[in-house]
Amino acid sequence: MLTVGALTHRELAARLAGPGLFLRTGPFTNCIRSNISYLVDGVAQMYGQYAIDESGFADFHVQFRQPGGWRRWFRPQVRFDHDGLTPFEPLPVDQAFPMLEWMLNYCVSSRAHGYLIIHAAVVEKNGHAVILPAPPGSGKSTLCAALVSRGWRLLSDELTLIGLDDQQLTPLPRPVSLKNASIPIMQAYAPSASFTRSATDTAKGTVAHMRAPDVSVERAAEPARAAWVVFPRYQADAPVTIDPITPARAFMRVAENAFNFSLTGERGFHALGQVMDGCTSFDFTYSKLDEAIALFDNLRVAPR
Amino acid sequence: MTPSLLLATLRDPASSTSLTLPQWDLLLRQAASAKLMACLLCLLDDAGLTGTVPERVRPHLEWTRVLMQRHAMAVDFEIDRIHAALAGLGLPLLLLKGAAYRAAALAPARGRMFTDIDILVPKARIGEVEAALMLHGWTGNEHDAYDQRYYREWMHEIPPMQHIRRQSVIDVHHAILPETARVRPDPAKLRAAAVDVPAVPGIQTLAPADMVLHSAVHLFYDGEFTNGLRDLVDLHRLLVQCGESAGFWDSLPKRAVELELGRPLFYALRYSAALLGTPVPASAVKATEAAVPNRLLLALMDALFLRGLQPAHASTDDRWSGMARSLLYIRGNWLRMPPVLLARHLFHKAFITRAPVAA
Numbered sequence: 001m002l003t004v005g006a007l008t009h010r011e012l013a014a015r016l017a018g019p020g021l022f023l024r025t026g027p028f029t030n031c032i033r034s035n036i037s038y039l040v041d042g043v044a045q046m047y048g049q050y051a052i053d054e055s056g057f058a059d060f061h062v063q064f065r066q067p068g069g070w071r072r073w074f075r076p077q078v079r080f081d082h083d084g085l086t087p088f089e090p091l092p093v094d095q096a097f098p099m100l101e102w103m104l105n106y107c108v109s110s111r112a113h114g115y116l117i118i119h120a121a122v123v124e125k126n127g128h129a130v131i132l133p134a135p136p137g138s139g140k141s142t143l144c145a146a147l148v149s150r151g152w153r154l155l156s157d158e159l160t161l162i163g164l165d166d167q168q169l170t171p172l173p174r175p176v177s178l179k180n181a182s183i184p185i186m187q188a189y190a191p192s193a194s195f196t197r198s199a200t201d202t203a204k205g206t207v208a209h210m211r212a213p214d215v216s217v218e219r220a221a222e223p224a225r226a227a228w229v230v231f232p233r234y235q236a237d238a239p240v241t242i243d244p245i246t247p248a249r250a251f252m253r254v255a256e257n258a259f260n261f262s263l264t265g266e267r268g269f270h271a272l273g274q275v276m277d278g279c280t281s282f283d284f285t286y287s288k289l290d291e292a293i294a295l296f297d298n299l300r301v302a303p304r
Numbered sequence: 305m306t307p308s309l310l311l312a313t314l315r316d317p318a319s320s321t322s323l324t325l326p327q328w329d330l331l332l333r334q335a336a337s338a339k340l341m342a343c344l345l346c347l348l349d350d351a352g353l354t355g356t357v358p359e360r361v362r363p364h365l366e367w368t369r370v371l372m373q374r375h376a377m378a379v380d381f382e383i384d385r386i387h388a389a390l391a392g393l394g395l396p397l398l399l400l401k402g403a404a405y406r407a408a409a410l411a412p413a414r415g416r417m418f419t420d421i422d423i424l425v426p427k428a429r430i431g432e433v434e435a436a437l438m439l440h441g442w443t444g445n446e447h448d449a450y451d452q453r454y455y456r457e458w459m460h461e462i463p464p465m466q467h468i469r470r471q472s473v474i475d476v477h478h479a480i481l482p483e484t485a486r487v488r489p490d491p492a493k494l495r496a497a498a499v500d501v502p503a504v505p506g507i508q509t510l511a512p513a514d515m516v517l518h519s520a521v522h523l524f525y526d527g528e529f530t531n532g533l534r535d536l537v538d539l540h541r542l543l544v545q546c547g548e549s550a551g552f553w554d555s556l557p558k559r560a561v562e563l564e565l566g567r568p569l570f571y572a573l574r575y576s577a578a579l580l581g582t583p584v585p586a587s588a589v590k591a592t593e594a595a596v597p598n599r600l601l602l603a604l605m606d607a608l609f610l611r612g613l614q615p616a617h618a619s620t621d622d623r624w625s626g627m628a629r630s631l632l633y634i635r636g637n638w639l640r641m642p643p644v645l646l647a648r649h650l651f652h653k654a655f656i657t658r659a660p661v662a663a
Contacts, residue, residue: 056326057360061333083333084618113370114363263374
């Protein structure tokens with residue numbers, strides 16, 4: 001199996017600039033094309049352990065190019081192109097790698113309707129997964145990054161993919177997105193992990209990505225079953241608290257975080273019902289990562 | 305111009321069984337660009353070929369199936385809501401295009417995805433219809449004074465109305481071509497010939513020949529060719545289905561003359577047969593002879609339409625495709641407005657209207 005890391009930097013740049021890098025992430029292959037060095041560097045640093053798909057078939061085709069003309073010199077930009085369509089405004093060129101990550105998420109959430117797709121992080125240990133749905137700013141990604149640096153397996157930090165027919169959680173391990181104050185916190189908390197350079201002044205503030213643990217990527221083909229749904233909330237200096245949520249309320253709160261709940265109709269409704277029947281759900285407040293992880297490590301699976 | 309895999313597959317779905325994975329990759333991209341993914345899915349389903357599709361490709365068909373089923377449900381619901389909103393007016397609900405195909409369960413409805421529902425009402429009743437729709441939650445979303453004037457004075461429809469909660473869009477037409485166009489088929493004739501949808505009392509579609517002519521006008525009088533191939537597929541399927549009824553091929557050219565739409569019908573038959581292999585009887589082709597453009601113009605039109613009707617995807621473009629689309633855009637507007645008005649309109653769109661986000 002050819003991996004991104006097996007290519008030299010020059011070979012990687014040539015693929016990205018030419019026919020495209022057919023990057024395998026979870027169940028999808030993304031054909032990525034770009035001549036932007038920030039993006040080449042980010043891919044080299046974050047995706048070394050990922051397989052290159054040599055079948056010639058890609059699920060998503062994305063292109064990131066720098067518009068020419070005077071824009072090349074004055075505040076250079078990156079423009080996203082989804083197989084000929086440009087659904088978003090260009091961004092400053094140093095945000096090319098975060099943009100790649102957002103666009104790969106966009107491709108999945110707007111197309112892959114074989115799954116009920118929840119805007120949630122999802123991690124697994126001992127065969128039991130915990131789904132962490134939460135609005136931006138709740139500390140979901142920070143908690144996810146901390147958990148996967150302490151032995152939990154990363155399924156995804158953004159997109160929980162629930163099979164419509166089998167209700168299994170399909171892993172889509174990719175770099176974990178960190179914002180603002182979480183960046184130095186995670187760099188100190190997981191000093192052996194690899195982080196991208198920080199892109200400043202994005203729509204979400206300063207953004208950096210943490211490389212997914214190798215073992216999570218190696219096990220990307222192993223699905224998991226959900227055992228808990230936890231709605232995290234970071235609150236400075238707060239003690240760890242957990243408050244159970246009734247199943248019906250939890251169901252609705254997860255559905256509100258789904259990208260395609262309405263689109264998948266009855267099938268999505270039943271799939272989510274099955275998942276929630278197998279889960280215990282609670283609200284969770286924390287301030288210290290070690291305390292949070294100790295609590296997660298002691299979660300007990302509810303008898304079915 | 306590389307031959308389009310999509311066209312080849314539309315003509316002969318069984319040819320897909322010999323495609324390699326890279327060819328499937330390209331086929332899916334062409335189909336998505338042409339908004340024909342669901343159409344492709346239905347063709348494969350109908351030909352019993354879904355099982356032969358490579359495993360890597362299958363998820364894309366299943367994702368499309370989810371969208372298609374949701375779309376069909378949403379369209380049925382919208383038609384029902386519009387029907388209820390207009391119930392008190394004593395007018396039949398006359399649906400056009402996609403919604404009409406769906407309501408009457410016609411061949412082009414299979415796998416056709418669209419965003420707007422189009423209806424045709426008498427011009428004298430537009431105010432009442434607009435008011436009734438507003439009472440039921442639809443509201444105009446064109447606030448620009450120029451656009452208001454553009455629609456209300458010159459066009460054949462009022463500005464699109466969008467439902468405030470469901471975001472669904474309805475286009476209320478009083479004719480099938482703008483007030484300013486070179487030809488203006490009499491909408492009263494179209495309404496008089498409209499036919500009831502058997503399943504739902506009070507809902508109508510245009511008569512079969514009129515439906516074909518409207519589809520042809522829409523395609524060959526419009527400047528936007530982004531959905532050109534999709535619209536040609538509609539025409540092809542309508543022609544194949546309606547052509548099975550006795551007398552259809554005799555009445556179609558006659559009706560075209562009556563409505564001054566001989567030229568668009570000629571183009572419709574020519575390009576549908578050329579690109580999709582529509583079985584058009586020789587007698588029908590002969591009956592449109594009076595509308596054939598001169599040889600020079602026809603050669604130009606062939607060059608433009610045979611490019612404009614390719615899937616809107618970079619892989620099917622040649623060096624002339626961009627120019628062909630620009631010329632078709634100008635031509636479409638030329639047919640819809642007199643030159644001075646057109647110049648004014650294009651000037652306004654180019655320099656005064658705020659540019660939308662590129663899509």
